[in-house]
Amino acid sequence: MVLVDVGVGRCWCVVGTVAGMTSPRLDPAADVVALTAAVCDVGSESGCEGPLADAVEELLRSAGHLEVSRFGNVVVARTDLGRDERVILAGHLDTVPAAEGPFGWNVPTKRVPAQQSGSGVEELWGRGTVDMLGGVAVQLRVALDVPEPNRDVTFVFYDNEEVAAPLNGLGHVVADHPELLVGDFAVLLEPTSVAVEGGCKGTLRCEVVVPGVAAHSGRPWMGVNAIHRASEVLDALASFEVRTVDVDGLTYHEGLSAVGVRGGTAGNVVPDECVVTVNYRFAPDLSGAQAQERMRELFAPFEVRVTDLAEGARPGLDSQVARGFVESVVGCSWDEVVSRGLVAGGAAGVDPLGASSLLVRAKEGWTDVARFSALGVPAVNFGPGNPLLAHKADEHAPVEDYRRALAALCRWLGQ
Amino acid sequence: MVLVDVGVGRCWCVVGTVAGMTSPRLDPAADVVALTAAVCDVGSESGCEGPLADAVEELLRSAGHLEVSRFGNVVVARTDLGRDERVILAGHLDTVPAAEGPFGWNVPTKRVPAQQSGSGVEELWGRGTVDMLGGVAVQLRVALDVPEPNRDVTFVFYDNEEVAAPLNGLGHVVADHPELLVGDFAVLLEPTSVAVEGGCKGTLRCEVVVPGVAAHSGRPWMGVNAIHRASEVLDALASFEVRTVDVDGLTYHEGLSAVGVRGGTAGNVVPDECVVTVNYRFAPDLSGAQAQERMRELFAPFEVRVTDLAEGARPGLDSQVARGFVESVVGCSWDEVVSRGLVAGGAAGVDPLGASSLLVRAKEGWTDVARFSALGVPAVNFGPGNPLLAHKADEHAPVEDYRRALAALCRWLGQ
Numbered sequence: 001m002v003l004v005d006v007g008v009g010r011c012w013c014v015v016g017t018v019a020g021m022t023s024p025r026l027d028p029a030a031d032v033v034a035l036t037a038a039v040c041d042v043g044s045e046s047g048c049e050g051p052l053a054d055a056v057e058e059l060l061r062s063a064g065h066l067e068v069s070r071f072g073n074v075v076v077a078r079t080d081l082g083r084d085e086r087v088i089l090a091g092h093l094d095t096v097p098a099a100e101g102p103f104g105w106n107v108p109t110k111r112v113p114a115q116q117s118g119s120g121v122e123e124l125w126g127r128g129t130v131d132m133l134g135g136v137a138v139q140l141r142v143a144l145d146v147p148e149p150n151r152d153v154t155f156v157f158y159d160n161e162e163v164a165a166p167l168n169g170l171g172h173v174v175a176d177h178p179e180l181l182v183g184d185f186a187v188l189l190e191p192t193s194v195a196v197e198g199g200c201k202g203t204l205r206c207e208v209v210v211p212g213v214a215a216h217s218g219r220p221w222m223g224v225n226a227i228h229r230a231s232e233v234l235d236a237l238a239s240f241e242v243r244t245v246d247v248d249g250l251t252y253h254e255g256l257s258a259v260g261v262r263g264g265t266a267g268n269v270v271p272d273e274c275v276v277t278v279n280y281r282f283a284p285d286l287s288g289a290q291a292q293e294r295m296r297e298l299f300a301p302f303e304v305r306v307t308d309l310a311e312g313a314r315p316g317l318d319s320q321v322a323r324g325f326v327e328s329v330v331g332c333s334w335d336e337v338v339s340r341g342l343v344a345g346g347a348a349g350v351d352p353l354g355a356s357s358l359l360v361r362a363k364e365g366w367t368d369v370a371r372f373s374a375l376g377v378p379a380v381n382f383g384p385g386n387p388l389l390a391h392k393a394d395e396h397a398p399v400e401d402y403r404r405a406l407a408a409l410c411r412w413l414g415q
Numbered sequence: 416m417v418l419v420d421v422g423v424g425r426c427w428c429v430v431g432t433v434a435g436m437t438s439p440r441l442d443p444a445a446d447v448v449a450l451t452a453a454v455c456d457v458g459s460e461s462g463c464e465g466p467l468a469d470a471v472e473e474l475l476r477s478a479g480h481l482e483v484s485r486f487g488n489v490v491v492a493r494t495d496l497g498r499d500e501r502v503i504l505a506g507h508l509d510t511v512p513a514a515e516g517p518f519g520w521n522v523p524t525k526r527v528p529a530q531q532s533g534s535g536v537e538e539l540w541g542r543g544t545v546d547m548l549g550g551v552a553v554q555l556r557v558a559l560d561v562p563e564p565n566r567d568v569t570f571v572f573y574d575n576e577e578v579a580a581p582l583n584g585l586g587h588v589v590a591d592h593p594e595l596l597v598g599d600f601a602v603l604l605e606p607t608s609v610a611v612e613g614g615c616k617g618t619l620r621c622e623v624v625v626p627g628v629a630a631h632s633g634r635p636w637m638g639v640n641a642i643h644r645a646s647e648v649l650d651a652l653a654s655f656e657v658r659t660v661d662v663d664g665l666t667y668h669e670g671l672s673a674v675g676v677r678g679g680t681a682g683n684v685v686p687d688e689c690v691v692t693v694n695y696r697f698a699p700d701l702s703g704a705q706a707q708e709r710m711r712e713l714f715a716p717f718e719v720r721v722t723d724l725a726e727g728a729r730p731g732l733d734s735q736v737a738r739g740f741v742e743s744v745v746g747c748s749w750d751e752v753v754s755r756g757l758v759a760g761g762a763a764g765v766d767p768l769g770a771s772s773l774l775v776r777a778k779e780g781w782t783d784v785a786r787f788s789a790l791g792v793p794a795v796n797f798g799p800g801n802p803l804l805a806h807k808a809d810e811h812a813p814v815e816d817y818r819r820a821l822a823a824l825c826r827w828l829g830q
Contacts, residue, residue, distance in 0.1 A: 201633065203632075203633070203683075205682050216780065217618075217670060217672045217674055217694040217696060218616065218618070218670065218696050218779050218780035218781060219668075219670065219779050219780070219803075220670040220671075220672045220696075221668070221670070222803075225672055225673060227649070227673035227674075227675075227676050227691070228649060228652060228653065228672075228673055230649065230676070231646055231649035231650065231653065234642070234643060234645065234646035234649065235646065237643060238643065238646065253634075253636070255633065255634065255635040256635075257632045257635045257640055257643075257685050258640060258642035258643055258679070258686070259632055259642075259679050259681070259682055259685070259686060260642075260678060260679030260682070260686070261642050261645070261676050261677065261678045261679060261689060262676065262677055263673075263675060263676045264673070264674050264675025264676060264692060267620050267674055267692070267694060268618075268674065270672050271673070271674060271675070274676060276642070277679060277682070279632040279682060279683060281632060281633050308682065364633050364634050365631065365633035365634070388634075388637070
């Protein structure tokens with residue numbers, strides 16, 4: 001038994017098994033709402049997914065019709081019915097740490113009846129109810145409830161999505177067992193309020209380094225103040241054309257944000273360096289290399305050090321299998337989806353805040369769909385819960401979201 | 416014997432006395448140049464002044480004509496001849512830590528003959544040769560060489576000038592033994608290249624707090640970026656009227672510098688706060704309260720948190736005793752000093768870089784003359800060494816500076 005600091009805030013967890021201790025078990029008869037609550041209540045902050053991975057593995061093995069593999073805290077389950085098509089349903093097991101919210105600490109979960117909730121519908125509150133253990137519960141119910149899907153299905157449950165990219169369990173499967181990720185289409189059950197969110201923006205993080213010349217602040221004219229010069233960087237940020245871009249029919253809103261700034265060595269010294277850290281969320285019509293080039297041009301003549309880069313993912317809604325998924329979810333043909341204005345695209349001025357009523361839209365955050373995209377597998381995000389509540393102390397979702405997501409996936413898989 | 420971290424970089428020192436160890440002794444027959452080298456070579460980084468204070472105390476007691484007191488590592492020596500006037504010569508015993516320079520580490524000192532020095536004059540190189548153990552050696556030689564000065568003299572040697580203000584030994588004398596600082600005039604032997612530098616600017620340090628609203632950087636339009644808003648603070652800094660002010664005939668050049676900036680919580684979060692730390696060096700025509708008011712007006716509507724404030728000091732060159740000191744140093748009457756253009760004042764456009772040839776000028780840095788000023792004692796800075804070389808790895812001074820400073824003070828004291 002070892003105490004391990006996994007470097008994610010308050011998450012200290014016990015690794016290993018104490019004699020006589022058993023992992024929690026998930027009830028195969030629980031409905032998707034009760035199963036979501038049970039999954040959340042296991043507790044699975046990043047780095048501490050072991051007990052939940054154990055419970056997920058045991059539940060999947062109990063079904064009998066799935067081939068189940070386990071790698072660390074990654075669990076993969078597959079049907080192998082020889083169908084023409086194979087699709088992947090993927091979700092991460094980890095959550096960000098618990099936090100104090102309107103009900104006190106957001107663990108364990110609390111079910112709030114419609115007449116007591118602010119929204120007038122029944123809700124489930126707690127860490128993971130949005131991001132994304134509701135999605136995990138939906139995956140589990142699909143795995144148990146659809147033993148003979150009309151297309152073969154690979155279910156992937158992975159760890160460490162909320163922490164540094166090198167730890168990401170899906171990334172480890174990509175590297176070590178790519179054959180398990182072969183498929184024609186992937187659905188990542190990240191929260192989308194049960195809409196289809198296609199692709200994702202790329203993300204580039206870079207440091208813009210502004211040099212100066214140190215001097216005593218009693219005689220500042222002897223130096224060049226790097227912090228004062230950093231106003232050129234802030235002016236460049238303000239002048240940047242933040243694009244709204246249509247890609248494969250969906251509209252992506254770029255973002256360019258300073259996410260950090262540091263400078264200064266002592267209270268009486270004109271600083272000789274100021275570093276502004278910038279995060280560019282770029283539409284998936286640009287490659288990472290093109291995004292870098294835009295940053296270097298924008299911040300010239302200052303040095304730009306790229307510290308982190310993840311490619312975006314095109315939504316892939318030009319593929320037949322992706323359109324078939326949308327048709328199942330929305331319940332009408334692709335042409336009807338488009339003609340009824342259910343796709344957030346075309347109008348460059350679409351208010352991103354108003355987009356939540358659209359059923360097919362662009363994913364504004366970065367998600368692991370980019371990993372599938374990089375493998376050549378078209379992928380979308382589709383899951384229960386409002387993504388704006390992810391990581392919040394008041395994380396909660398309408399329980400109907402879990403049922404709707406489950407029903408849509410079952411319909412798609414021919415149940 | 417205790418190892419003490421005094422919080423000033425690499426300065427770890429041994430406190431207490433090991434049996435059989437004796438403090439170094441200073442040779443009462445050494446000339447001022449040799450004495451400067453000997454004082455420097457004792458080693459007296461801030462917090463480690465004990466051995467040098469011991470040696471100074473012993474040397475002063477050996478003279479016989481002085482009343483010597485010791486408080487911690489502060490040494491005070493006084494003549495008590497019943498003169499009408501009493502003046503104070505003060506200097507600090509501590510130095511900033513040693514550093515690596517053109518000759519390797521700048522301890523111990525090295526004497527460089529004229530034919531080998533870049534300047535063509537003989538120099539003494541090493542930590543403390545400028546700031547300000549040359550001044551300390553001059554004080555010691557005056558104390559030994561002028562047993563019957565024409566005005567009574569109080570010599571003050573104190574510790575911890577280079578570190579946080581609450582540790583400052585002169586401040587402790589002000590608080591605990593103010594009777595020892597009674598006088599008509601004070602000379603602080605800080606480096607001035609043997610010019611008279613009057614008064615000092617005040618210094619105010621404050622944090623300007625720019626608020627924002629946090630959001631995920633994938634959807635930056637949901638928040639308000641505090642770092643982007645900080646451009647308003649940088650614009651205010653750029654727009655500030657940095658004054659050049661005449662006070663009692665000397666010209667002070669104000670300075671307003673950002674000395675620190677911090678903001679950002681994570682690489683994917685629009686930051687909700689950015690803090691710019693600003694240092695305002697204000698001319699002594701303003702009080703600290705007035706300087707604060709200027710900062711609050713400049714940075715409105717942002718919150719301004721004052722973290723550090725030291726009043727400036729007017730030069731006091733309107734007093735007869737101060738003018739008498741200048742006349743002794745320059746060797747002519749006050750009217751001649753002014754008519755020969757030896758005072759840096761009047762012309763608002765004076766280039767501060769060109770001021771070094773002037774014999775009477777404003778002190779651009781903050782020094783302990785402000786403590787004397789606060790006690791109602793007019794005070795000036797006057798000492799060997801170029802202040803621009805203070806704290807530098809290549810700290811050095813022409814040896815003639817030590818001799819000139821000593822000669823001027825002896826002349827003033829009637830020797």
